[in-house]
Amino acid sequence: MRRRNFLALGGVWFDTDCGGGRTKDIVPPSPPPALRLLFGGDVMLSRHVGRIARQKQDPSWPFRELAGTLKDADIAFVNLESPFSDKGRRTEKGMVFKADPEMISGLVDAGIDVVSTSNNHARDCGSYGVTFTLEWLAKHGILAVGTGATGEIAHAGVVLERKGVRFGFLAYTYDQLNGNYTDHDPRIAVMDLDRMKQNVQSMKTRSDVIVVSMHAGTEYRRTPHKGQVEFARAAINAGARLVVGHHPHVIQTVEEYGGGLIFYSLGNLVFDQSHRRDTQRGLLAEVIFNGARLDGYYLLPVDIKLTVPRVLEPATEASG
Numbered sequence: 286m287r288r289r290n291f292l293a294l295g296g297v298w299f300d301t302d303c304g305g306g307r308t309k310d311i312v313p314p315s316p317p318p319a320l321r322l323l324f325g326g327d328v329m330l331s332r333h334v335g336r337i338a339r340q341k342q343d344p345s346w347p348f349r350e351l352a353g354t355l356k357d358a359d360i361a362f363v364n365l366e367s368p369f370s371d372k373g374r375r376t377e378k379g380m381v382f383k384a385d386p387e388m389i390s391g392l393v394d395a396g397i398d399v400v401s402t403s404n405n406h407a408r409d410c411g412s413y414g415v416t417f418t419l420e421w422l423a424k425h426g427i428l429a430v431g432t433g434a435t436g437e438i439a440h441a442g443v444v445l446e447r448k449g450v451r452f453g454f455l456a457y458t459y460d461q462l463n464g465n466y467t468d469h470d471p472r473i474a475v476m477d478l479d480r481m482k483q484n485v486q487s488m489k490t491r492s493d494v495i496v497v498s499m500h501a502g503t504e505y506r507r508t509p510h511k512g513q514v515e516f517a518r519a520a521i522n523a524g525a526r527l528v529v530g531h532h533p534h535v536i537q538t539v540e541e542y543g544g545g546l547i548f549y550s551l552g553n554l555v556f557d558q559s560h561r562r563d564t565q566r567g568l569l570a571e572v573i574f575n576g577a578r579l580d581g582y583y584l585l586p587v588d589i590k591l592t593v594p595r596v597l598e599p600a601t602e603a604s605g
């Protein structure tokens with residue numbers, strides 16, 4: 286069996302039955318189900334990524350190496366950095382992204398269950414793109430978190446149940462303007478400590494494990510800044526078990542904090558930033574649960590070659 290980095294966490298039971306230890310059960314409970322969640326960083330399906338896929342006549346091209354790995358997970362999550370739109374010109378360069386609708390097939394083939402749509406590129410295809418992306422994802426059976434038809438929906442998050450365990454996802458971005466707007470679209474959840482804490486509180490009533498997606502950080506910096514640390518730790522303190530970060534385009538540290546895990550940045554997963562080596566390396570975080578109990582995690586280093594990521598063997602990089 287291949288060896289990966291694995292850091293077991295101490296016994297952190299999330300949903301204990303605090304009945305003072307007086308249990309009437311005489312039949313030993315069956316062991317909780319093992320669950321594997323996989324988290325990837327930034328997925329950008331526009332620009333050069335789209336161009337190569339068109340050349341290959343295969344919109345699933347970017348995921349051809351990773352689809353099997355992602356599909357095996359009980360839940361697979363990525364940050365969708367490029368909105369989809371069926372209107373307007375194709376984006377070949379620059380910092381405004383637009384993914385061709387057909388590019389969703391890569392996410393579908395990889396069995397991606399939930400994507401964060403709350404990021405600084407969420408409005409790159411305008412208000413229409415926010416709506417189109419939500420509807421397009423829904424039509425393909427992929428949940429979107431961090432944006433919604435209304436601000437309330439965007440902040441409510443989504444819940445996925447697997448083997449009887451309810452995983453609640455929330456997502457936030459440091460910015461929703463990308464330098465192109467002066468107004469604020471309430472349908473995109475931005476990082477606000479108080480509102481996030483309220484959302485986590487409300488999510489506790491609907492889920493067993495809470496995952497907070499955080500789109501933030503300084504681009505190309507390997508360490509998180511104060512705002513990331515503050516937000517992520519506040520999420521854990523409020524009741525989240527995992528915080529999954531992205532946006533810096535490079536890998537940042539992993540922190541075991543308060544019985545939870547913070548991945549400050551998983552780096553790129555599908556991106557065309559071939560000008561630097563560290564933007565061609567990302568991480569898949571594989572997080573293991575036994576029932577609702579967080580058991581540990583593996584870091585799977587990913588190498589991106591011509592917009593196609595693949596898992597490096599053996600695992601050689603662990604942050605934290």
Ligand SMILES: [Zn+2]
Binds near residue numbers: 366405531
């Ligand atoms: Zn970003």
